[in-house]
Amino acid sequence: MKSAVFFVICSCFTSLLLAQQPTDTTFVDTNYREDQFYFALTYNLIGNMPNDLKQSGFSSGIHFGVIRDMPINERRNRAIGIGLGLSANSYNQNVLISEDSGGNFNYQIIDESEISIKRNKFTTYTLEMPLQYRWRTSTAKEYKFWRIYTGIKVGYVFYNSSKFKGSIEEVKLTHIDDFNALQYGLTLSAGYSTWNLHIYYGLNPIFKDTAQLDGKAIDVNSIKIGLMFYVL
Numbered sequence: 001m002k003s004a005v006f007f008v009i010c011s012c013f014t015s016l017l018l019a020q021q022p023t024d025t026t027f028v029d030t031n032y033r034e035d036q037f038y039f040a041l042t043y044n045l046i047g048n049m050p051n052d053l054k055q056s057g058f059s060s061g062i063h064f065g066v067i068r069d070m071p072i073n074e075r076r077n078r079a080i081g082i083g084l085g086l087s088a089n090s091y092n093q094n095v096l097i098s099e100d101s102g103g104n105f106n107y108q109i110i111d112e113s114e115i116s117i118k119r120n121k122f123t124t125y126t127l128e129m130p131l132q133y134r135w136r137t138s139t140a141k142e143y144k145f146w147r148i149y150t151g152i153k154v155g156y157v158f159y160n161s162s163k164f165k166g167s168i169e170e171v172k173l174t175h176i177d178d179f180n181a182l183q184y185g186l187t188l189s190a191g192y193s194t195w196n197l198h199i200y201y202g203l204n205p206i207f208k209d210t211a212q213l214d215g216k217a218i219d220v221n222s223i224k225i226g227l228m229f230y231v232l
Helices: 002-020
Strands: 037-047 060-071 078-092 095-099 105-109 117-136 146-166 171-174 182-192 195-202 221-231
Touching: 037 078, 037 195, 060 117, 078 146, 078 221, 095 117, 095 146, 095 171, 117 182, 182 221
Parallel strands: none
Antiparallel strands: 037 060, 037 221, 060 078, 078 117, 095 105, 117 146, 146 171, 146 182, 182 195, 195 221
């Protein structure tokens, strides 16, 4: 009888101890993927500028989209990313874009000794398709990690505009044919956790050869530097 009572007491005590032990109910997804959505803010520079062309003010870019993350190794810290997104990019500078009566677009450097500038910029709106090789230190349980993503981004400029406001008549233009509809360049995103440095270097000109200053093509490209944010 005493043995039975002792067994019951020990069983109850053991059950109580087990009930008090912490249990890990966290689900570990061994087939996890990373960084499915992105959002970036950039400062836009104009590269390969001719001598008289210069930027002024702050030229900004906003980029957002979704990327399909496809791991290529068992640890899943290396992957290929293919995405689709949208971006809007403005460039403040001193080239006046105008249109004559024949529908031709003209380009000239603004002489600021004669014409004051309140605002002069052109803007592009782009459907962008990033392709990345992705390396990171993530695991199935770790959401803060180092990453280096490099690749190429191809963009289709579906809308563009130019706006001048100053001491002469205001000029607003859209759908300027001289913009290259196809834009492509190299990309690099690197950082830890939320904060990542992002760089884009355009490999082809912003304008077609038909856009000319003093008889020479405006052979400028786009360079973007900023912060990239990734979200699962």
